Amino acid sequence: MSAIVLGPADALLIVDLQRDFLPGGSLAVPHGDRVIAPINALIDLYRVRRLPVYASRDWHPHDHCSFAAQGGPWPPHCVAGSDGARFSEALRVPEDATVVSKADSADTDAYSAFSGTGLGDALRRRGVSRLAVCGLATDYCVLNTVLDGIEEGFEVLLVPEAISAVDVRAGDGDHAVARMLRRGAVPVRLSGGQLVADVSLGAQL
Numbered sequence: 001m002s003a004i005v006l007g008p009a010d011a012l013l014i015v016d017l018q019r020d021f022l023p024g025g026s027l028a029v030p031h032g033d034r035v036i037a038p039i040n041a042l043i044d045l046y047r048v049r050r051l052p053v054y055a056s057r058d059w060h061p062h063d064h065c066s067f068a069a070q071g072g073p074w075p076p077h078c079v080a081g082s083d084g085a086r087f088s089e090a091l092r093v094p095e096d097a098t099v100v101s102k103a104d105s106a107d108t109d110a111y112s113a114f115s116g117t118g119l120g121d122a123l124r125r126r127g128v129s130r131l132a133v134c135g136l137a138t139d140y141c142v143l144n145t146v147l148d149g150i151e152e153g154f155e156v157l158l159v160p161e162a163i164s165a166v167d168v169r170a171g172d173g174d175h176a177v178a179r180m181l182r183r184g185a186v187p188v189r190l191s192g193g194q195l196v197a198d199v200s201l202g203a204q205l
């Protein structure tokens with residue numbers, strides 16, 4: 001069990017913890033609410049060290065191309081400014097968190113928080129080189145955010161207890177985790193108030 005020492009090059013990225021992706025929402029991730037407590041613990045961990053916290057959000061126009069009425073795969077969700085697009089009220093988003101809105105034009109979808117948002121440059125400007133990623137959903141926005149982050153040269157810590165999958169097909173979430181680990185994401189868990197590398201998960205997949 002090896003502890004991860006957080007320093008000035010670390011940041012936390014919370015992906016799409018929005019009401020529409022939680023139980024009762026229009027595109028609810030099964031058990032999506034289970035990630036909230038571990039994410040709040042991660043927020044505390046980064047906040048006490050004064051490290052930056054980023055929160056992405058799906059921020060679609062009402063006629064977004066991913067919605068069924070436009071021929072897309074999803075029911076309407078996360079319409080910009082709607083209640084469903086708000087962060088969960090149970091999530092303790094820090095006041096100074098940087099909110100990253102994505103997929104905010106009708107004709108493009110963006111599963112990755114890096115896609116068209118300037119997030120990569122913003123992180124580099126701040127001297128961030130390692131990101132802990134958590135949130136929803138494992139098989140869409142978490143997957144694409146992690147793969148893009150690695151592609152952009154960031155070290156990525158993935159927190160399996162703090163992500164949850166849509167699982168349109170059974171196994172989608174597990175496959176997504178396997179892909180992220182193969183590309184170099186490091187699985188970590190919270191233990192005794194710090195992050196530790198979670199070697200058991202890599203062995204399971």
Ligand code: VGL
Nearest residue numbers: 016058136137140141142
């Ligand atoms: C997402 C489906 C559609 C996500 C966004 O945040 O994972 N999934 N739009």
Ligand code: ZN
Nearest residue numbers: 058066078103
């Ligand atoms: Zn969406």
